[in-house]
Amino acid sequence: MSQLSYARYGKDNVRLYKVDKDEKTGIHTVVEQTVRVLLEGDIETSYTRADNSVVVATDTQKQTVFILAKQNPISPPEQFAAILGTHFTTTYPHIHAAHVKIIQHRWTRMNIDGKPHPHSFFRDGAEVRVVESVTRENEGVSIRSKIEKLLVLKSTGSAFHGFHRDEYTRLGETWDRILSTEIEAGWQWKLFKNLAEVKAIDFDAAWKAARDISFKVFAEDNSASVQATMYKMCDQILAAVPELDAVDYSLPNKHYFEVDLSWHKGLKNTGKDATVFAPQSDPNGLIQCTVSRKGAKAKL
């Protein structure tokens, strides 16, 4: 009559902090993450027959995150995700896949009197670095890295004209507008056969390349549209990091509307005279794309 068609379980929102203390220099390095682990396998009977013998308790999964964080580096987060996924799929014969998501929060070192401080940090924005991984027994490790919540704005160098017009169209064409978005960028790595292959990758360099390219293209492109600008970002990241299969962006177009102030003593604040704008919180455009390397294989 009925059958279990989807089953995954685990611990979400495991908050983790690790400090590395260099004894010689006294310099501390800190990492803070929020971890999610979801397991898959021969666990049907825990749902259908109240059989808890197949359940690796979610508390056990949380304890494992802390123990493996003590025994291994937790940065780069891609590597720690693969370490966790490999642990769960190799330790428990009936667990066949582990989905590990890690959100890495920013702690940026303070500069005091022009010098980097050895043990003081600040949160320099809402931006996070995210990893979504799947480790599947006998298949490998699939990893998607992401930047999220990175808010950017340019005050010129963006246009939008030549778009389709019909009886529903009210928007005027513009050759000079404000462009602002919250960058959500993802990059899918080629399928790794095992943890050793994961450990050979410089994930921090790829994250830096993706972030630098996002900034450089955003700043320097004479943007014809969000669509055209984001495609250039994807194309350049694929070229910079050969181990990637695909790059994707999801960009809200955060509109800034002109305010006509001519009713007040003829104040000029439209077109080339516009300096005061009304930022809009909603609705917003939402432009998405994925650009794949030709011939890339499917992910897990």
Ligand SMILES: O=c1[nH]c(=O)c2[nH]c(=O)[nH]c2[nH]1
């Ligand atoms: O860059 C843009 N892309 C669109 O698809 C679009 N649509 C719109 O109203 N403004 C914009 N801007």
